[in-house]
Amino acid sequence: xxxxxxxxxMTHRTHMRTVLVLxxxxxxxxxxxxxxxxxTGTNQxxxxxxxxxxxxxxGSEVTVHAEPQTVVTLGPSAAQTMWEIGAKETxxxxxxxxxxxxxxxxxxxxxxxGYTAVVAEKVVDLDPDLVLAPNIISxxxxxxxRESGLTVYKFRKATSLADVEAKTExxxxxxxxxxxxxxxxxxxxxxxxxxxxxxxGTDSPRVLFYMGGSYTAGANTYIDDIITAxxxxxxxxxAGIDGYxxxxxxxxxxxxxxxxxxxSTAGPLPQTDAYNGTTAVERGQVLVMDAxxxxxxAPRTVQVVERLATTFHPDAFASETTDTTTETATTQxxxxxxxxxxxxxxxxEPTTTQTASPGMGVLTAxxxxxxxxxxxxxD
Numbered sequence: 001x002x003x004x005x006x007x008x009x010m011t012h013r014t015h016m017r018t019v020l021v022l023x024x025x026x027x028x029x030x031x032x033x034x035x036x037x038x039x040t041g042t043n044q045x046x047x048x049x050x051x052x053x054x055x056x057x058x059g060s061e062v063t064v065h066a067e068p069q070t071v072v073t074l075g076p077s078a079a080q081t082m083w084e085i086g087a088k089e090t091x092x093x094x095x096x097x098x099x100x101x102x103x104x105x106x107x108x109x110x111x112x113x114g115y116t117a118v119v120a121e122k123v124v125d126l127d128p129d130l131v132l133a134p135n136i137i138s139x140x141x142x143x144x145x146r147e148s149g150l151t152v153y154k155f156r157k158a159t160s161l162a163d164v165e166a167k168t169e170x171x172x173x174x175x176x177x178x179x180x181x182x183x184x185x186x187x188x189x190x191x192x193x194x195x196x197x198x199x200x201g202t203d204s205p206r207v208l209f210y211m212g213g214s215y216t217a218g219a220n221t222y223i224d225d226i227i228t229a230x231x232x233x234x235x236x237x238x239a240g241i242d243g244y245x246x247x248x249x250x251x252x253x254x255x256x257x258x259x260x261x262x263x264s265t266a267g268p269l270p271q272t273d274a275y276n277g278t279t280a281v282e283r284g285q286v287l288v289m290d291a292x293x294x295x296x297x298a299p300r301t302v303q304v305v306e307r308l309a310t311t312f313h314p315d316a317f318a319s320e321t322t323d324t325t326t327e328t329a330t331t332q333x334x335x336x337x338x339x340x341x342x343x344x345x346x347x348x349e350p351t352t353t354q355t356a357s358p359g360m361g362v363l364t365a366x367x368x369x370x371x372x373x374x375x376x377x378x379d
Contacts, residue, residue, distance in 0.1 A: 048178035054170065057154040058139055064151060067176035068129035072110060073098065074118050074141075075134035075379040077296035078155070081171045082132075084299040086180035093126050100292045116379075124148045130174060134379035158297035160225045161192065161305075168299055188302045192229060195309045198316045199231030205312050207232040208247070208257035208280070209289075212266030216247045222297050230308035231316075232259065249274035258285060259312065265291045287311065296379060 053063040072093035073079040079098035082091050088103065095118065096111040098104045110122040116136045123131060123145060131152040133142055145152045153174055158164050165185045172181025207227050209217045217223035218234070218241030227234045235255040236247055252274040260280040262269060269275050269286065280286055287308075293300045310317045 048173060048176055050176070052173055054153065054174065057135055057156045058142060062151060062153045064130055064153075064174055066129075068174075070126065070128040070130075071175060072123050072126055072128040072131045074110070074123075074131065074137050075116075075296075076101075076292065077134050077167075077298040077379045078132040078171070079104065080292075080296055080298035080300060081168055082175070082177075084184050085168065085172050085175075085177045087172075087175050087177040090175065092128060093123060120144050120148070124150065132171065132174070136379040158222050159220050160222055161188075161229060161301065162225075164222060164297045164299070164301055165189070167297065184299050188299060191302050191306060195229065195231075195305060199309055199313050202231055202313050202316050204231055204233045205258040206235050206238075206255060206279075207259045207261060207312075208235050208252070208255075208278075209261045209263075209294075210266055210269060211244070211263050214246045214248075214270070215244060216241065217244055218242050222301065223294065226294070226301060226305050226308070227261075229305045231313050232308065252278065258283075260286045261289050261294075261308075262286060263291050263294060264288050265295070 048067075050067055051063050051065045053061055056062050068090060070092045071082065071087070071090045073082060073091060073095070075095060076098040079091065079094045079101055082088050083101050088101075091107055093108045093110045094101070094104050096109050097115065098107075108122060108126055110118045110126075112119050116138070118137070118141060120141060128150065131145055131150050133152055133154040135155055135157040137154060139154070142152050142154050155167055155170075156163075158167060165188055168185050168188075169178075169181050172178040209223050209227065211217065216236040218239075219237035220242055221244060224234045224237050235251070235257050236245075239247065239251045239255060241247060249272060256277075256279055258279045260269065260275075260278065269281070275281055289304065293304050
């Protein structure tokens, strides 16, 4: 027979088992709720684990063994990307062409004499955990740095906006800034989708990108993708120019660009009959493009797309602004109506309170915080 003490002990153990079961159920419920949040974006948090190994443009498998605490960027596109994904604090070295980035003046300048040249000794002296090299950096320079014991990742050339986004995600994975990279890419996607919607069905103006020395950007370049995404037609690509090459005066005359985009590093347009006779010049539709954005396949290229789209299609974006204003007013009215309805319902029915699972507020907060000379400028 069981004593009273035995019965009490059994009751206590039963209660404990019940508490443990309830705790397990609660943990499972929190995990189920948290899973969709962790899975948002194109890159999940687990992709930021180390060591991470990626094959770079040299064909080498580059392994980053632990999250880098110090990074050197050998080109402005890599530096801009680090700034844009919220990882600039780890950058200790940049080139002089990244001077436009806020705070870059406090980093060591590793530039050499030319645009693509870097002083390897300066990079080695910084002893960074990781070196990010855009495609403009020579394989010889990469090899020299690796022989000095540094971990160097060389990026492939970007030929589209999708490549720019992929490079942004990859930079996040290599540096431990996955969340910032994913957030930035998601912002880029939202902006590009908004632009696509606005320019859909509009006339596509003929556009020429002038790099200087009669060089231009043709098909299979991210400049071509920028023009296309903004609702324009790249006359160089239409003329069969592939990559970065020269455009003849005959093509300029026959294709008659309505807009000419001139890189800020290119100097004035040629004072020739071919260029002076274009619709772009006659109407004063020549835009000087900031080379810090147009010459660097990095996240801020989306700002170029947005500027061009609103310039080429002002009516489409005026309509978008009107629609947005109307939608905002409608949403405010619906919110007010919903608030009134909720108050009425609360007065008539018992209140049911749904408490957010523990940790979800913290997770949300973390997510919130979270001429070859011309051609080679495109890093």
